[in-house]
Amino acid sequence: MNKTLFDKxxxxxxxxxxxxxxxxxxxxxxxxxxxxxxxxxxxxRARGLKVFRPGQTLLTADHNIPTVEQDKPIRDExxxxxxxxxxxxxxxxxxxxxxxxxxxxxxxxxxxxxNGFTQPGMTIVCGDSHTSTHGAFGAIAFGIGTSxxxxxxxxxxILQTRPKTMRVNFEGKLNDGVSAKDMALYMxxxxxxxxxxxxxxxxxxxxxxxxxxxxRMTLCNLSIEMGARGGLIAxxxxxxxxxxxxxxxxxxxxxxxxxxxxxxxxxDEGAVFDKEVTFDASRIKPMITYGTNPGMxxxxxxxxxxxxxxxxxxxxxxxxxxxxxxxxxxxxxxxKPIDYVFLGSCTNGRIEDFRVFTHYVKGKKKAGxxxxxxxxxxxxxxxxxxxxxxxKILEExxxxxxxxxxxxxxxxxxxxxxxxxxxxxxxNRNFEGRQGPGARTILASPLVxxxxxxxxxxxxx
Amino acid sequence: xxxxxxxxxxxxxxxxxxxxxDQIIPARFLKATTREGFGDNLFAxxxxxxxxxxxxxxxxxxxxxSGEILVAGKNFGSGSSREHAAWAIAGYGFKVxxxxxxxDIFRNNALNNGILPxxxxxxxxxxxxxxxxxxxxATVTVNLEEQFIGNNQTGNREPFDINPYKKExxxxxxxxxxxxxxxxxxxxxxxxNRPYVY
Ligand code: SF4
Numbered sequence: 001m002n003k004t005l006f007d008k009x010x011x012x013x014x015x016x017x018x019x020x021x022x023x024x025x026x027x028x029x030x031x032x033x034x035x036x037x038x039x040x041x042x043x044x045r046a047r048g049l050k051v052f053r054p055g056q057t058l059l060t061a062d063h064n065i066p067t068v069e070q071d072k073p074i075r076d077e078x079x080x081x082x083x084x085x086x087x088x089x090x091x092x093x094x095x096x097x098x099x100x101x102x103x104x105x106x107x108x109x110x111x112x113x114x115n116g117f118t119q120p121g122m123t124i125v126c127g128d129s130h131t132s133t134h135g136a137f138g139a140i141a142f143g144i145g146t147s148x149x150x151x152x153x154x155x156x157x158i159l160q161t162r163p164k165t166m167r168v169n170f171e172g173k174l175n176d177g178v179s180a181k182d183m184a185l186y187m188x189x190x191x192x193x194x195x196x197x198x199x200x201x202x203x204x205x206x207x208x209x210x211x212x213x214x215x216r217m218t219l220c221n222l223s224i225e226m227g228a229r230g231g232l233i234a235x236x237x238x239x240x241x242x243x244x245x246x247x248x249x250x251x252x253x254x255x256x257x258x259x260x261x262x263x264x265x266x267x268d269e270g271a272v273f274d275k276e277v278t279f280d281a282s283r284i285k286p287m288i289t290y291g292t293n294p295g296m297x298x299x300x301x302x303x304x305x306x307x308x309x310x311x312x313x314x315x316x317x318x319x320x321x322x323x324x325x326x327x328x329x330x331x332x333x334x335x336k337p338i339d340y341v342f343l344g345s346c347t348n349g350r351i352e353d354f355r356v357f358t359h360y361v362k363g364k365k366k367a368g369x370x371x372x373x374x375x376x377x378x379x380x381x382x383x384x385x386x387x388x389x390x391x392k393i394l395e396e397x398x399x400x401x402x403x404x405x406x407x408x409x410x411x412x413x414x415x416x417x418x419x420x421x422x423x424x425x426x427x428n429r430n431f432e433g434r435q436g437p438g439a440r441t442i443l444a445s446p447l448v449x450x451x452x453x454x455x456x457x458x459x460x461x
Numbered sequence: 462x463x464x465x466x467x468x469x470x471x472x473x474x475x476x477x478x479x480x481x482x483d484q485i486i487p488a489r490f491l492k493a494t495t496r497e498g499f500g501d502n503l504f505a506x507x508x509x510x511x512x513x514x515x516x517x518x519x520x521x522x523x524x525x526x527s528g529e530i531l532v533a534g535k536n537f538g539s540g541s542s543r544e545h546a547a548w549a550i551a552g553y554g555f556k557v558x559x560x561x562x563x564x565d566i567f568r569n570n571a572l573n574n575g576i577l578p579x580x581x582x583x584x585x586x587x588x589x590x591x592x593x594x595x596x597x598x599a600t601v602t603v604n605l606e607e608q609f610i611g612n613n614q615t616g617n618r619e620p621f622d623i624n625p626y627k628k629e630x631x632x633x634x635x636x637x638x639x640x641x642x643x644x645x646x647x648x649x650x651x652x653x654n655r656p657y658v659y
Binding site: 052316 | 476477478479481483484487488489491492493494495496506511534535536539540541542543544545547562563564565566569570573574583587624625626627636637638640641642644645647648651652655
C-alpha cells in the first residue's frame with residue numbers, strides 16, 4: 001500500500017485501538033506551559049499518580065508573563081501564582097522547566113525546535129492549538145485540551161480518532177516580498193477557517209520545498225486557523241541541517257540511525273489523500289486580514305467584499321465583524337492609518353522574522369503615531385538579534401526590543417491593544433478581543449508589519 | 462463524570478457563525494489554576510459592559526431564554542485549544558451544544574467534560590432558530606442512547622453521529638484516563654518495540 005507521510009507516522013504510534021473507537025496513540029514529546037496545565041497536575045495529584053515518562057515532557061512559562069522587567073516578581077498576583085504553580089509542579093513531578101530568566105525560556109513552539117526537542121517522525125502534543133508548528137519537521141504535532149494533557153502526563157498516550165488526510169500543493173515560485181505568512185493567509189482565505197476541519201494537512205510543492213525551516217514553521221503554525229488538526233512537511237536536507245547539533249538532537253551513531261529513518265519519511269508515490277488542493281504560488285501577493293477571523297483575508301491592495309457577495313447565514317457574522325473592525329463592505333484598506341504594530345508570537349517571532357523586519361526599517365524611522373511591540377519568541381532569538389547587531393539598527397530606527405513571551409498574541413499580560421485601536425500584527429488570530437478587549441487586529445507578515453510601522457499606515461512593502 | 466441522560470429542555474439561541482474560544486472565554490480569564498468558576502465569564506465580552514453591567518442585547522441576559530442546551534451557528538469552538546471554553550459552558554449549566562459544525566479540539570474538550578456536541582444539518586439548525594424565535598419556550602429533546610435530536614415544536618427529528626466509544630463513556634460517566642491507566646502493560650510493551658530511535 002502506498003502510504004502518506006501522515007499514515008506512516010500515525011501507524012508507527014498506535015499502541016492499540018479501542019473497539020469501535022479511537023486509537024490509543026503514543027506520544028513522543030509533550031510540551032507544557034502555565035495556562036493549560038495546572039488543572040492537569042491537580043488531576044494527577046487527586047488520582048495519586050506520577051508522571052509516567054518525565055523525560056518526554058518539557059515545561060516553559062510563556063503565555064502569562066510580562067515582556068518587560070522579567071527579573072522582577074510578576075506584578076499581577078494571579079498571573080504570578082499561575083507561573084509559580086508551574087514551577088512547583090515541575091519540582092514536584094521531576095520535570096525539566098525553563099522558567100522566567102532561564103536562558104532557554106521562550107514561547108513553547110519556538111523553544112521546542114530551537115533546542116532540537118522537535119524531530120521528524122515524532123508525535124508531539126501541547127495544550128496549545130499552535131502545536132501544529134512542529135509539523136514543519138515532519139512530525140504529527142497537534143494541540144490538545146487539559147484533560148488530554150493529564151492523559152499524556154499519566155500514560156504518555158492519548159485517545160484520538162484518526163483524522164482524514166489532505167495535501168495542499170504550492171506549485172511554482174513565490175514572488176519577492178511574499179512569505180510563508182502570506183501563503184497561509186492566502187490559503188485560509190481560499191479554503192475558509194473551517195476548510196480543513198477533520199483533516200491533517202501535508203504541505204508540498206516547489207514553493208514549500210524552497211522555504212527555510214523558519215518559514216515552514218510559520219506555514220504549519222497557521223494550519224489550525226483553517227480548522228486542520230495539524231500540518232506537516234516531509235523532512236529533507238533543510239530539516240536535517242537545522243536539527244544537527246542542537247541540544248536534544250541525536251548525536252554520533254544515533255544520528256546516523258535517525259537519518260536512516262528520517263529519510264523514509266515522505267508520502268509514497270501514488271499515495272492517496274482524502275482531499276487535495278493545489279495553488280499557484282506565483283499568484284500570491286502580500287496579504288492582510290480585514291475581519292475577525294483569519295479567513296477574512298485579502299491581498300493588501302484588495303477590497304473588502306461587498307455584502308451582496310456573502311451568502312445568507314454568513315451575513316450576520318460578516319456585518320458584525322466589519323462593525324467591530326470599523327470597516328465598510330467594499331472598502332480598500334491600503335493607506336489606512338494604524339496605531340500599533342506587533343512583531344512576535346510563535347507564528348513570526350523567530351530570528352528570520354526579525355531580520356526581515358530590521359532590514360526593511362534600516363535607515364528609516366518609526367512613524368510617530370505607531371506604538372511598536374517587538375517581542376522575540378525566545379531568549380535564544382533575542383541573543384541572536386543582539387549578536388547580529390539588529391538591536392542597534394532597530395534602536396536607530398526608533399524601535400525597542402522587549403523580552404520574550406506570547407505577549408500581545410493573546411494579551412493575557414499587560415501588552416493589550418486598547419479598544420478601538422488598529423494593530424498590524426504578525427500573530428495568528430484576529431478574533432474579537434484577542435489582543436485586548438475591543439482591539440482591532442490586522443494580521444500580516446513581518447514585512448508588511450515593518451512597512452506599516454514606518455509609514456503609520458497600511459502600506460505595500 | 463456525571464452520566465449523560467436524555468434531556469428535554471428549552472434552549473438558548475446564538476445564531477452567530479465561527480464563534481471562537483476567545484469569545485467563549487477571553488484569555489484574561491485563563492489565569493485560574495482550578496476548573497471552577499468559569500461559567501460566570503462565559504461569553505464575557507458579549508455579555509458584560511466594561512463596567513461589569515450586563516449588556517441587555519445579549520441572549521444570555523435575556524430572561525426569556527434559558528435551558529440546558531445552547532444552539533449556535535456554524536463552526537462553533539474554533540481557535541484556541543483552551544479547555545476553559547468547555548469548563549465555562551459546563552459551568553454555566555449547558556449540557557448540550559447544537560451546531561451544524563464544530564471545530565475538532567473543542568469537540569474533544571466538550572466530550573471530555575461530559576458536554577455533548579450535537580451536529581445537525583443547516584436546515585434543522587435554521588428551524589431551531591425559527592422555532593425559538595416564535596416561542597422562547599420551544600423545547601428540544603436530545604436522546605444520546607438512540608442518537609437523535611428532536612425539535613418539539615415542529616415534531617422534526619434528526620439522527621446524529623457519535624463515536625460508539627465516546628457514547629459509552631458519556632452514558633456510563635467514564636473518562637479516558639480510566640481507560641489508559643488500565644492499559645499500562647500495553648504501553649510498556651509498545652515502548653520496547655518502538656520502530657525508531659528516540
Ligand atoms: S504566541 Fe500566541 S499562539 Fe503562540 S503559543 Fe503563545 S499564545 Fe499561543
